[in-house]
Every structure is written in structure tokens, then in C-alpha cells.
Amino acid sequence: MMFTRMNNNRRMPQHSPSLTHEQIPDWDNIDCVFLDMDGTLLDLKYDNRVWNELVPEAFARHSGRPLADAKADLQAHMHEIHGTIEYYSFEYWSAFTGVDLIAEHHQAVDLLAYRPGALDFLRWLKASHCRSVIATNAHRSSIAVKDQKIQISAEVDAVVSSQDYHAPKEADEFWQAMLADYPYDPERCIFVDDNVPVLNAAARNNIGSVYAIATPDSLQPSRTELGFPTFDHFADICPSLNVARTN
């Protein structure tokens, strides 16, 4: 067997920036960055494995039904309440399925991973004048599982869960409540998310710069025409990151 020695001087693949020069934030005029967690900072392959595979399997075991039936039942109900605060609630889905959701989340933690450039960007933000705030629909129990494995909360100045405000990020009430707690001029704030209805809510509430993620789940195809400036690597909104691109 022949081994190829790694050449550390090899040129990294060329990366084509996805934003125009005008779409890159003027960081001198930004005070606060609100960031979604799942599918934005973290690869959505983790949550998709938990919710599309592990939870339906556990629901089928618990209810003694065939997997296909349990999965169809769960997905139909998820579709029905999509975008509501219950949709993001562990208590709600624990009651519906009888499944220990925290245990199912722990089973997949080896899939937890930052998206390209995300951790470097969080560390750049920490050293900058900008406040960094995770603004997530994830339940506090989901955040706790992620913190046990990768300590993401420690990488930002604050973490807001929509459960705290009893309103999902899709709703204006969420933005009003969060901007009351973080009273920055919304025009001098940035928001990044992978969910278009949430991005629409942020834009409706006058957040100055709103960005979409093209590929929330690295195992799924990229998306285009999301209606907002879209990127995958965080160096695209923060050129001074100057990190090695591997994708």
C-alpha cells in the first residue's frame, strides 16, 4: 500500500466568495450579531439525525407500532404545528411521543460539528467590539446537550431561546422581546439564520443586515434564491478571518 505524504504547502482550493462587496458588513458600524444555532453555527446533520431517525425509531418502539406508521404520524403532526412555539418544545414532543428526547439527543452527539468558519467567527467576534448573541428556537434542553459536548454557549456573550419569550423566532413578539433585552439600534445589528420565515421576521423587525445559510446540513444539497444574501463560509461575511478553506 502506498501512502501519500501530506504537503502542508499545497494550495487550498480556490473559494469563490458568495457575497458582493456591498453585501459584506461594515464591521465598524455593527454593534451586535444575532446568530441562529442549528443549521447556522452548527451542522444541521445532527438535529436531522435525531428528529428524522432516532426520535421516530424510539416513538415506534415506545408505541409498539411499525416504524413507517410512527414516523408518518410524527411527521404529519410536525407539519401541522410547524413554526409554532410548541414545535420547538421538548415538553410538547415528550408528551406526544412518550420518548426521552434528551436521551435520544445524547445518542447522536458525535455528529455535533461547527459549520465552516463558524467557530473562528465566534472567536473573532469575542475579541471584537461587537456583542455576540445566539438567538435560537432550540429548547434549553437541546442547548444543554450541545454544551455538554462542544460548550457552544461559552463561545458567545449570551444565548436567547425563543422558549424564554414563549414566542418563536417566526413571530414579531420574539423580536420585540429580544430587542427589549438587547436594546441595540436594530439597524446596527446583523442576523444569520437558515430558516426563511425567521429571516423574514428579522427583516420585518428592521434588523439592518440579514443573511441566509445556503447549506445548513452538510449531507444535503445547497439551496439558492432564498431572498436574502446567502453564504456558507463565515469568512464571506468576515473577510479578516483569513481561515484556511477546506470546502
Ligand SMILES: [Mg+2]
Ligand atoms: Mg436553524
